Amino acid sequence: MFSLSEENYLKAIFHLERTYPTGVSTNALAEEMSTKASSVTDMIKRLSEKKLVAYKKYQGVMLSEFGRQTAVDVIRKHRLWEVFLVDKLGFAWDEVHEVAEQLEHIKSDKLIKELDRFLDFPKRDPHGDPIPDSKGNFVTSNKVLLAELKKGESGICIGVKDSSPEFLQYLDKNGIALGKEINILEKESFDQSMLIKLNGNELKISNVISSNLYIKTS
Amino acid sequence: MFSLSEENYLKAIFHLERTYPTGVSTNALAEEMSTKASSVTDMIKRLSEKKLVAYKKYQGVMLSEFGRQTAVDVIRKHRLWEVFLVDKLGFAWDEVHEVAEQLEHIKSDKLIKELDRFLDFPKRDPHGDPIPDSKGNFVTSNKVLLAELKKGESGICIGVKDSSPEFLQYLDKNGIALGKEINILEKESFDQSMLIKLNGNELKISNVISSNLYIKTS
DNA sequence: ATTTATTTTTAGATTAGTCTAAAAATTGTT
DNA sequence: AACAATTTTTAGACTAATCTAAAAATAAAT
Numbered sequence: 001m002f003s004l005s006e007e008n009y010l011k012a013i014f015h016l017e018r019t020y021p022t023g024v025s026t027n028a029l030a031e032e033m034s035t036k037a038s039s040v041t042d043m044i045k046r047l048s049e050k051k052l053v054a055y056k057k058y059q060g061v062m063l064s065e066f067g068r069q070t071a072v073d074v075i076r077k078h079r080l081w082e083v084f085l086v087d088k089l090g091f092a093w094d095e096v097h098e099v100a101e102q103l104e105h106i107k108s109d110k111l112i113k114e115l116d117r118f119l120d121f122p123k124r125d126p127h128g129d130p131i132p133d134s135k136g137n138f139v140t141s142n143k144v145l146l147a148e149l150k151k152g153e154s155g156i157c158i159g160v161k162d163s164s165p166e167f168l169q170y171l172d173k174n175g176i177a178l179g180k181e182i183n184i185l186e187k188e189s190f191d192q193s194m195l196i197k198l199n200g201n202e203l204k205i206s207n208v209i210s211s212n213l214y215i216k217t218s
Numbered sequence: 219m220f221s222l223s224e225e226n227y228l229k230a231i232f233h234l235e236r237t238y239p240t241g242v243s244t245n246a247l248a249e250e251m252s253t254k255a256s257s258v259t260d261m262i263k264r265l266s267e268k269k270l271v272a273y274k275k276y277q278g279v280m281l282s283e284f285g286r287q288t289a290v291d292v293i294r295k296h297r298l299w300e301v302f303l304v305d306k307l308g309f310a311w312d313e314v315h316e317v318a319e320q321l322e323h324i325k326s327d328k329l330i331k332e333l334d335r336f337l338d339f340p341k342r343d344p345h346g347d348p349i350p351d352s353k354g355n356f357v358t359s360n361k362v363l364l365a366e367l368k369k370g371e372s373g374i375c376i377g378v379k380d381s382s383p384e385f386l387q388y389l390d391k392n393g394i395a396l397g398k399e400i401n402i403l404e405k406e407s408f409d410q411s412m413l414i415k416l417n418g419n420e421l422k423i424s425n426v427i428s429s430n431l432y433i434k435t436s
Numbered sequence: 437a438t439t440t441a442t443t444t445t446t447a448g449a450t451t452a453g454t455c456t457a458a459a460a461a462t463t464g465t466t
Numbered sequence: 467a468a469c470a471a472t473t474t475t476t477a478g479a480c481t482a483a484t485c486t487a488a489a490a491a492t493a494a495a496t
Binding site: 058 | 482483484485486487490491492
């Protein structure tokens with residue numbers, strides 16, 4: 001069993017490894033964890049002693065296979081709880097993050113197994129992020145930013161890049177939600193703004209929006 | 219906001235106040251918390267500084283009104299989560315305690331409000347203990363031990379005194395569950411054993427059993 | 437290739453929560 | 467009332483997780 005703090009560090013390293021595949025720097029981790037570099041060094045030493053990460057002084061840190069599985073277990077719990085909060089308790093998708101941050105640390109294999117079943121084995125969380133299975137496998141799909149599509153193309157909304165409450169509320173207000181089909185009717189070459197068809201209506205959206213919406217093209 | 223440890227102490231004091239209404243001794247608390255008396259003294263000082271308890275050296279401890287409300291909030295969360303685990307996730311009533319011990323510390327007013335609604339505002343947990351409302355009021359009812367009833371009397375099973383897995387499994391095996399009606403057909407004056415009617419069948423139970431089952435007589 | 441700037445680590449201090457061992461206060465017994 | 471037994475508190479130490487300030491290592495720049 002690992003402490004709350006250890007689990008949060010593992011999660012942060014997991015996410016940062018996508019950006020820094022050769023090793024996550026102490027400063028990057030300090031930034032992500034909103035803490036000081038010296039604290040990060042201390043924690044990395046602990047994680048290293050527990051064989052959760054590979055660490056060489058001044059060379060940054062990477063998860064071990066054991067560390068990766070531990071991080072993914074926490075992420076799995078986080079995303080399942082988010083589905084619970086939205087689907088069962090009626091939370092809006094911009095309200096779930098901080099509660100899920102707490103719930104993800106509850107320790108009970110049976111709890112998460114039964115929750116998964118209760119939710120009917122969801123594959124994605126309310127923001128469209130994939131939920132890993134208990135072995136740590138993520139679903140992969142041809143996920144692209146809406147901004148990358150051309151006039152005439154279409155796809156299903158599967159997630160957001162920016163998950164700030166402001167953006168999520170903008171989406172709600174305009175009827176954009178996960179699972180909705182979007183057709184690109186026009187694309188303005190000057191500012192990349194788009195005219196899209198959604199819910200049977202036409203809607204004008206700027207490049208800021210289309211650059212933060214993930215789409216699955218069949 | 220209070221720490222996990224502080225909340226657990228408040229809960230323990232709340233429960234012990236029923237047994238020691240004039241003040242909970244340091245040793246009693248140490249026993250309940252499975253810790254040392256010196257640790258208890260330290261914690262009591264912290265709780266006292268935060269106005270959660272009234273404390274005079276060597277005189278034991280009692281909850282302040284603020285402390286009582288805080289303890290009851292935690293108990294409310296514990297019991298609501300137990301209902302969730304049993305009713306929604308299919309846990310047995312002897313499996314829920316340790317998971318609920320973790321879930322009770324999640325901080326979110328909205329979460330507990332929506333969970334209460336989702337569970338349809340339950341009044342008792344799976345062991346029959348009353349769930350306080352958000353203001354800290356418990357339902358009260360004419361709750362008696364089955365052993366106190368006489369031949370010919372009857373009532374509804376509403377809770378257990380001993381909530382050990384062994385006892386709960388015994389009850390399951392014999393079809394005794396919350397909400398079931400029990401009629402006392404015979405009561406043996408020699409050993410207080412009873413012949414009861416339950417689920418349409420007759421069942422012989424010893425005094426050990428009837429002394430640990432709470433019954434609501436209408 | 438030195439010097440400068442940046443990043444990272446160490447050293448030492450702090451807080452919450454715990455412990456052991458010993459001292460102090462209270463209670464019980466003759 | 468005085469001694470013994472019990473309970474409770476204090477004193478001092480430990481761990482996990484953090485911090486600040488300073489030292490050491492690496493990277494960048496002239």
